[in-house]
Amino acid sequence: MTTTTESDRAVSNLEYDLVTVLKNKAEAVKAYDIYIQDAQSMNSQPCVELFQKLKEEDIQKAQEIRHHLQQVMQHGRM
Secondary structure, eight states: OOHHHHGSSSSOHHHHHHHHHHHHHHHHHHHHHHHHHHHHHHHHHHHHHHHHHHHHHHHHHHHHHHHHHHHHHHHHHH
């Protein structure tokens, strides 16, 4: 039985986790455009504003995740 070490992997578990979370945030940001359009078509300004707020929050979180990923990729950790 062969044991896989951290150095045997293409990316570390932490890098993989950060990439996965970043991907999920990017998909959410894209989906909010559809949700905003749906709310606009229903003339629901409160929902439009909510989705816009959530989109902005996810954009900010994605930027933070990206920063962490860059640090981990450059230094192996935060």
